[in-house]
Amino acid sequence: MFLRLxxxxxxxxxxxxIFPGLLEVRGVFGALAAAFVMGLVNTLVKPLVVLLTxxxxxxxxxxFLLVINALMLLLVSWIVPGFEVxxxxxxxxxxxILxxxxxxxxxxxxTQRGG
Structure with missing residues (x-):
């Protein structure tokens, strides 16, 4: 789990x-925070959104899963101060691309998907 983070x-x-026009990450801690919150969002919020849509x-x-993934990324961007889409x-x-x-x-x- 830590390796995946x-x-x-x-x-x-x-x-x-590589693609500075897409997103901005302010430092290693911003990336770690965004990766952590992204894991939480994809575990807790995304399944419900997928089910409802x-x-x-x-x-x-x-x-439409592309739209859902984009919305999850925007949600992470809204939550994490060092990460901006x-x-x-x-x-x-x-x-x-991610x-x-x-x-x-x-x-x-x-690493494997389940581990």
């Missing part, structure tokens, strides 16, 4: 550095 923080820092997700063949469309782009970078880092380190 570190990997997500590194992913946030990488995405912020299931008909819309089905109608859009799952594409520039806007809604940037949140969509950032959530896609998923890719986090997955790549997890596969390089050898």
């Amino acid at each position: 570190l990997l997500n923080a590194v992913a946030l820092l990488l995405v912020a550095r 299931l008909p819309l997700t089905v109608v859009t063949f799952g594409l 520039k806007g809604f469309w940037e949140a969509i782009g950032a959530s896609v 998923s890719l970078v986090s997955g790549l880092l997890a596969s390089l380190v050898g």
Whole structure:
């Protein structure tokens, strides 16, 4: 769990550095705080939002999940002072890129989704 937090923080820092127009992370502690809150939001809030919007997700063949991920990222941005997402469309782009970078880092380190 702690390794996953570190990997997500590194992913946030990488995405912020490579794509500065999408999001801004102020330092390592901002990245760690954002990764921690993102884990909480994705564990506690996101499942409820996915359940409530299931008909819309089905109608859009799952594409609405991109919107949900972007909204979760914006929520984290609103909660964590050292983390800022520039806007809604940037949140969509950032959530896609973060998923890719986090997955790549997890596969390089050898962590699994469930662990």
